[in-house]
Amino acid sequence: MTPAKVRFRSLSGIKPTGQPHWGNYFGMIRPAVQLAAEHESFYFIADLHALTTVRDAAALTKDSLGIAATLIACGLNPDHVVLWRQSDVPEVLELSWLLSCVTGMGLLERAHSYKDAKNKGKELNHGVMTYPVLMAADILLYDADVVPVGKDQMQHLEMARDMATYFNVAYMGQTAGQEELAWDGRMLKRPAAIVQERTAIVPGIDGQKMSKSYDNYLAIFADAKTLKKGIMAIKTDSTPLELPKDPDTCNVFALYKLFADADQQASLADRYRAGGFGYGHAKLALLEVAEAHFAPMRQRYQELMADPAQLEQILQQGAAKARAVALPVLERVRRATGLPARPVGRLA
Ligand code: ADP
Numbered sequence: 001m002t003p004a005k006v007r008f009r010s011l012s013g014i015k016p017t018g019q020p021h022w023g024n025y026f027g028m029i030r031p032a033v034q035l036a037a038e039h040e041s042f043y044f045i046a047d048l049h050a051l052t053t054v055r056d057a058a059a060l061t062k063d064s065l066g067i068a069a070t071l072i073a074c075g076l077n078p079d080h081v082v083l084w085r086q087s088d089v090p091e092v093l094e095l096s097w098l099l100s101c102v103t104g105m106g107l108l109e110r111a112h113s114y115k116d117a118k119n120k121g122k123e124l125n126h127g128v129m130t131y132p133v134l135m136a137a138d139i140l141l142y143d144a145d146v147v148p149v150g151k152d153q154m155q156h157l158e159m160a161r162d163m164a165t166y167f168n169v170a171y172m173g174q175t176a177g178q179e180e181l182a183w184d185g186r187m188l189k190r191p192a193a194i195v196q197e198r199t200a201i202v203p204g205i206d207g208q209k210m211s212k213s214y215d216n217y218l219a220i221f222a223d224a225k226t227l228k229k230g231i232m233a234i235k236t237d238s239t240p241l242e243l244p245k246d247p248d249t250c251n252v253f254a255l256y257k258l259f260a261d262a263d264q265q266a267s268l269a270d271r272y273r274a275g276g277f278g279y280g281h282a283k284l285a286l287l288e289v290a291e292a293h294f295a296p297m298r299q300r301y302q303e304l305m306a307d308p309a310q311l312e313q314i315l316q317q318g319a320a321k322a323r324a325v326a327l328p329v330l331e332r333v334r335r336a337t338g339l340p341a342r343p344v345g346r347l348a
């Protein structure tokens, strides 16, 4: 008899800050959809995190629904996964505060996101500094087992694990140094990361990490014309058409690999090495596989965006399910700290 598969709870968030791009898709959305097929899945739209940078209320509202539609169009079934908007479960802010009170400033000052904002002279509001604490609260409030994220979020996840330990040591009777202690249902659960190694960092059209903030991205739901324009703008070297080229140093090939199976990859690599094959040809091959992959999802996305009331209803149902998990966790945390138990009515 084969042993029954262990079902674990996977949880992840995505910020509603503009159009989702290929980096989001391969780094987070696709692994999330794959995990949801086998495991209990919790996914949310991180609108509170987005507020560290977004100052446009209408954009935040629209992009929040846009992310919900994106996740559904990419294959998340809201009947099978818990899909909600972060701010609809405000208890996360309470846990965030409780975690803040056991988290040293040194840890937060070491965060890449904070250092990056500082080095680039961006606005350093308190939300930027406390971002990893809210992210830890997102994860720990739901007793998540695994968190699918891109490699760039690994440090935040490590910090969430550290904060769980600080809290467990401060209030839950854990001895310092016993980080990998088996979870006893009482403490905060330390989650593991799931990082897609093959697609760990998706390059943008300039070869840097693809990111909304670098304006080097290819949007998942760009129309065919915009997509073609973006792909044609991918930076390549100036090797002349007739000479052989190295696929392994080429941004176009790196992106092509995300969509193509092993045979397609080998065949395109051969054409690079043979010479007489230009980057323009490679870009058209990329356009073809990307369009085949995203066109059906784009259609579904447009249908969903045409009915915002239905999207809102899906998010409200998700928030109710998420709160039902969050409230008992928060109660056990409150009790451990000495805060008063909540009147039962408030648990509803
Ligand atoms: P951005 O950098 O464009 O602002 P986010 O920070 O909103 O993207 O990222 C949302 C999710 O997508 C995270 O899980 C992140 O790790 C993943 N992700 C973002 N960009 C990339 C990339 N270039 N490669 C792989 N994963 C990425």
Ligand code: TRP
Pocket (backbone or CB within 6 Å): 011, 012, 013, 014, 015, 046, 049, 134, 135, 138, 139, 147, 148, 149, 153, 156
């Ligand atoms: N910080 C993540 C990002 O920029 C988004 C996020 C917020 C998140 N809370 C989370 C991801 C909890 C995983 C788990 O991509």
